[in-house]
Amino acid sequence: MKNSIKQIGQGMTEYIIIVALIAIAGIGAFTFFSDGMKEQVGNVTKELTGGTATISVADEADKAMNQGATMATYGGQN
Numbered sequence: 001m002k003n004s005i006k007q008i009g010q011g012m013t014e015y016i017i018i019v020a021l022i023a024i025a026g027i028g029a030f031t032f033f034s035d036g037m038k039e040q041v042g043n044v045t046k047e048l049t050g051g052t053a054t055i056s057v058a059d060e061a062d063k064a065m066n067q068g069a070t071m072a073t074y075g076g077q078n
Contacts, residue, residue: 039054042054
C-alpha cells in the first residue's frame with residue numbers, strides 16, 4: 001500500500017514540474033517578444049470589446065513594401 005501512495009505522489013510531482021516548465025517557457029517567450037505581443041494582445045482586446053484596433057508597425061511596413069506590387073512587377077520585371 002505504501003509503494004502505491006509513493007508512486008501516485010511521484011506522478012503528481014512529475015506533472016507539476018512539467019506544468020511549471022511550460023509556464024516558465026511561456027513567460028520567457030512573452031518576455032522575449034514583449035513589444036509585438038503587447039500590441040497584438042491590446043489589439044485583440046480592443047476588437048473583442050467593439051473598438052477598432054490600431055495598425056501595427058509591421059502592417060505598415062508590409063503595406064509600404066507591397067504598394068503597387070502586381071504579378072507584372074514581381075521579381076523586378078516590367
